[in-house]
Amino acid sequence: MTIKEIQDEIIEEFSGLGEWMERYNYLIDLGKELPLIDPAFRKDEYLIRGCQSRVWLNAELADGKVVFTADSDAIITKGLAALMIRVFTEHTPEEILEADLGFIDAIGLKEHLSPTRSNGLVSMIRQIRYYAMAYQAKNPG
Secondary structure (H helix, E strand, O other), X not given: OOHHHHHHHHHHHHHOOOOHHHHHHHHHHHHHHOOOOOHHHOOHHHEOOOOOOOEEEEXXXXXXXXXXXXXXXXXXXXXXXXXXXXXXXXXXXXXXXXXXXOHHHHOOHHHHOOHHHHHHHHHHHHXXXXXXXXHHHHOOO
């Protein structure tokens, strides 16, 4: 599935939800389903700077595709991390760097997240793209 197709799927899922309380509950559920991160990556060097909550993010390159794992100590932020991992994991660095993230506006995240959570989401996306840039530089196509 392409990044665009995954985003379209997420937009469809969110359009089936009612008010924002229901959408927050959905994010919380996504966070609960996020696979546990290896404890080796729950260290300061994997923390995302710019997030008010503690968010750990790790990336590894496997067969030319980046595989992300993450965790957070805040339930909604963990759901946001699960959403970002769903969009970006198992894609090439090039696909990650070229992705247009229109789904964030389409599902209403920007206007319904607190400023601190919005900043954290931006920091999360930035870190994901940094990992992609690093892997692209190591393995130029």
